[in-house]
Amino acid sequence: YQFPEHWIPLLGKRIKNVHLKEYTKKGTDHSLEAFRPLLDGTTNWPAVLEAFDQVGYDGYLTFEYFHPYSHWPEALIHQTSDSLDRMLGRK
Structure with a gap:
């Protein structure tokens, strides 16, 4: 596996829709506990969003439901x- 910003x-231009999911990289842990609420993991979101800008992606960003509450x-x-x-610079 690689990091999202590498893919x-x-x-x-083949990217048509983006589905966001947050995770934390804990060694070889691939359990459901590796998935985290958005911005509570180890994803390099500035690099991911910059990579989308570089390829000209201007479509939707959807987030997968993770319910810790x-x-x-x-x-x-x-x-x-x-x-x-x-993430999008609105705050």
């Missing part, structure tokens, strides 16, 4: 919205 230049599901919506705003 984007290879795929370039079983007692308050609305928290995921607020946390994800805030994280996307930060």
Whole structure:
């Protein structure tokens, strides 16, 4: 496996839709616990977003649902919205 920012230049204009998922790289741990809420992992989002800019991607960014807040599901919506705003320079 490689990091997302390494794949984007290879795929370039073939990228039609982007599905974001956050994870933390913990050695060889490939369990569900490696998936994290957005911006709570080890993904280099500035490099990923720069790579999308470099290939001219201007489509949608969707985030895969990860629910760490079983007692308050609305928290995921607020946390994800805030994280996307930060990633896209809106905060």
